[in-house]
Amino acid sequence: MNRLEIQQRDKSALRQGYSAAVRKFEIASIAAYAVTMSWLAIVLMPRMQAKPFLAVSALMLGFVAADFVSGFVHWAADTWGTADWPVLGKALIRPFREHHVDQKEITRHDFIETNGNNCFISIPPTVVAALLPGEGAVWMFAQAMMFAMCLAIFGTNQFHKWAHTDRPPRAVTFLQRAGLILPPDHHAVHHSAPYAKYYCITVGWLNEALYRLRFFQTLEKVIGAATGLIPREDDIGKRAALVVAEQPPPPLPSLPDLPRLPMELPNLPIDLPDVGGPSGQLKTE
Numbered sequence: 001m002n003r004l005e006i007q008q009r010d011k012s013a014l015r016q017g018y019s020a021a022v023r024k025f026e027i028a029s030i031a032a033y034a035v036t037m038s039w040l041a042i043v044l045m046p047r048m049q050a051k052p053f054l055a056v057s058a059l060m061l062g063f064v065a066a067d068f069v070s071g072f073v074h075w076a077a078d079t080w081g082t083a084d085w086p087v088l089g090k091a092l093i094r095p096f097r098e099h100h101v102d103q104k105e106i107t108r109h110d111f112i113e114t115n116g117n118n119c120f121i122s123i124p125p126t127v128v129a130a131l132l133p134g135e136g137a138v139w140m141f142a143q144a145m146m147f148a149m150c151l152a153i154f155g156t157n158q159f160h161k162w163a164h165t166d167r168p169p170r171a172v173t174f175l176q177r178a179g180l181i182l183p184p185d186h187h188a189v190h191h192s193a194p195y196a197k198y199y200c201i202t203v204g205w206l207n208e209a210l211y212r213l214r215f216f217q218t219l220e221k222v223i224g225a226a227t228g229l230i231p232r233e234d235d236i237g238k239r240a241a242l243v244v245a246e247q248p249p250p251p252l253p254s255l256p257d258l259p260r261l262p263m264e265l266p267n268l269p270i271d272l273p274d275v276g277g278p279s280g281q282l283k284t285e
């Protein structure tokens with residue numbers, strides 16, 4: 001990837017961007033998230049008890065949805081905008097730039113720095129979910145799914161941090177090997193320059209499918225054509241970003257090989273009834 005001439009931002013300048021104001025923003029986000037999630041849990045629990053099987057399927061779907069949301073937010077923050085923007089840039093985009101420059105920095109983040117951002121983005125969906133009407137299986141399903149999704153989003157940065165930790169706790173290693181939280185070797189695919197695939201960081205189940213379906217690549221082409229922006233220009237420099245934008249798409253997924261019929265059919269004798277006359281010709285009246 002040297003030919004790309006990737007130019008990343010200065011590591012120490014990015015670290016200095018973690019100001020006291022950003023820290024306060026993170027603390028407020030965690031506190032607000034705790035309040036809104038507790039509210040949603042209190043509203044939801046009696047409704048789930050009435051339809052437990054439906055509730056369990058909604059919770060599982062919410063976990064998968066969190067993997068997608070983690071990929072979408074990660075892609076958006078990696079690809080567009082700049083850490084120089086006043087609020088969004090400093091609080092949400094800067095950590096993603098920093099993570100590509102120094103992927104071990106996340107392992108030095110405390111609880112607040114690890115979880116503040118994800119709590120912030122989860123507050124609006126939890127409020128909306130808590131306000132949904134109480135009657136009906138569909139509303140309960142939506143609420144339970146949203147609850148599981150926001151809970152898994154809360155876990156996402158911790159799972160991501162563990163994927164970069166040299167010696168995580170034993171139980172964490174077990175979950176990583178079982179593929180129930182983001183495995184380190186799977187996530188390493190994202191960390192090879194130009195950082196343009198495998199964005200999902202809750203568990204990574206959707207990464208290969210989104211990559212082969214060219215999901216983010218197509219979005220980048222549409223947004224680039226509409227706005228004139230160059231995807232990931234701020235992350236890897238304009239020259240490298242232009243080269244990456246022109247790269248061919250990945251191969252589409254193919255169906256598994258089906259068993260083939262033998263090319264030549266065996267030459268078996270076929271015993272057909274004789275419908276002709278003595279000379280083998282059809283009789284005519």
Ligand SMILES: [Zn+2]
Nearest residue numbers: 074078096195
């Ligand atoms: Zn990234």
Ligand SMILES: [Zn+2]
Nearest residue numbers: 099103160187
């Ligand atoms: Zn990472």
